Amino acid sequence: MSLVHRDKQSETVDGQMNLAMEHTDELMGQGGTGSEVASESVTFVQDISVGVFTKLVKGEMVLSEKSKQVVTVKVLQDKSGSDEEKCFLSEIRFFKALAIHENIISMLGYITAKAPLCIVFEYCPHGNxxxxxxxxxxxxxxxxxxxxxxxxxxxxxxxxxxxxxxxxxxxxxxxxxxxxxxxxxxxxxxxxxxxxxxxxxxxxxxxxxxxxxxxxxxxxxxxxxxxxxxxxxxxxxxxxxxxxxxxxxxxxxxxxxxxxxxxxxxxxxxxxxxxxxxxxxxxxxxxxxxxxxxxxxxxxxxxxxxxxxxxxxxxxxxxxxx
CATH class of the missing domain: 1.10.510.10 (Transferase(Phosphotransferase) domain 1)
Known part of the structure; x- marks a missing residue:
């Protein structure tokens, strides 16, 4: 996974995410999942699907020195603009506030400190x-x-x-x-x-x-x-x-x-x-x-x-x- 540092981006991510969905916590309460993960801990294995602004990738996330987990990574592509980026960041905050539910995909973490922006989800082996x-x-x-x-x-x-x-x-x-x-x-x-x-x-x-x-x-x-x-x-x-x-x-x-x-x-x-x-x-x-x-x-x-x-x-x- 090749990542390029985003100058000053990490300083503004939290502010953008807070502005994007001020009412979400009131609707869903506390108990969400996922946190910022180091970009080096996530490896891309192969593309699952490619959309206009995002793509899904099968990957691996390092949990410890001896443990890795197969994951699905949603990646914001380079051609995306500010609107798409804002939407992507808002989706992260949505999942941070969302309580775990058996029939809703679970977010395991996210990457916002470096490009590309990524959301790490649980891997679903049977596809869509x-x-x-x-x-x-x-x-x-x-x-x-x-x-x-x-x-x-x-x-x-x-x-x-x-x-x-x-x-x-x-x-x-x-x-x-x-x-x-x-x-x-x-x-x-x-x-x-x-x-x-x-x-x-x-x-x-x-x-x-x-x-x-x-x-x-x-x-x-x-x-x-x-x-x-x-x-x-x-x-x-x-x-x-x-x-x-x-x-x-x-x-x-x-x-x-x-x-x-x-x-x-x-x-x-x-x-x-x-x-x-x-x-x-x-x-x-x-x-x-x-x-x-x-x-x-x-x-x-x-x-x-x-x-x-x-x-x-x-x-x-x-x-x-x-």
Whole structure:
């Protein structure tokens, strides 16, 4: 890992981070994780994925003279500007204040004293959920795609429940994710889903910055109409995105609205069109998806219903069918 010293940067990082998210601690309380780590303690092994302003790298972090830990490192790339840097620093502070949750990715540390800025996360050996589902589909097709094994169905339901559990936690602390998709969920040890990619969450950055950074690259296929047309982001719009993730899960990672260009997606959504039921979703699961895509979904109840799907909706059995 080649690092270049950033003149006077280390003197200003804490101030920038404090200004970025003054209200975060009030929402989440104390009990976050991660601290500044020496750049020399982190080694890059190989790229996992490369984005516009950041990339994910598989790496190793030295814990002691005799111990290393495999980690995922989010790296701010050189071409990023001041807005992207501010967002990155704010994401660090978000995780510093965030309590540990089994279905939210954990930050182990960060590097701000030298370039490039880095966030060190727990390593998820199964990659992102979208790629995992695509791989799983290839395996399923070798056997019998029409009749899924019970273990496969249970795996899909477990993913749905785990993500709902994580989103329920985020809703309770006042965090709107904004860009939830199967690709922004990582699959950790034991095939446990971890919601990640908080760079554009509303608790990290303001709407104006979000619009600037994502112009031309916003994830339309996962967004509620009010987010697309009015730039409105709330827990209810996150629930819409969660419904799309449910659709991705039960279609084994297929792209939402696969046969429609973006302009047609927007037009059809305005006319009331919704994604059809995936092949492997039963009536009640598809009913849940449709509940997510209503104009005024009951966020808390919907997420609880999704968490407890396999146990028969103990929180509320009055789920609508479409």
């Amino acid at each position: 959920l979208k790629d995992f589902l695509l791989d799983l589909h290839r395996e399923v097709r070798k056997v019998d795609e029409d009749e899924l094994e019970e273990s496969t169905i249970n795996q899909l339901l477990q993913f749905a429940s785990q993500i709902a559990n994580g989103m329920d936690f985020l809703e309770k602390i006042g965090c709107v994710h904004r860009t939830l998709a199967a690709k922004s969920v990582h699959v950790g040890h034991g095939k446990v889903c971890k919601i990640a990619e908080f760079g554009f969450s509303s608790i990290v950055m303001d709407v104006n910055t979000y619009e600037k950074l994502t112009k031309g690259r916003i994830p339309i296929r996962w967004m509620a109409l009010e987010s697309i047309l009015e730039c409105v982001y709330t827990p209810k719009t996150d629930v819409w995105s969660y419904g799309i993730v449910l659709w991705e899960i039960f279609s084994f990672g297929n792209k939402p609205y696969p046969d429609m260009p973006i302009k047609d997606v927007i037009r059809e959504l305005r006319h009331g069109y919704r994604l059809p039921a995936p092949k492997h979703a039963d009536e009640m699961m598809y009913s849940l998806m449709n509940e997510c895509w209503q104009d005024d979904p009951e966020v808390d109840q919907l997420l609880k219903n999704c968490q407890f799907y396999r146990t028969g909706f103990p929180m509320n059995k009055d789920v609508k069918h479409h």
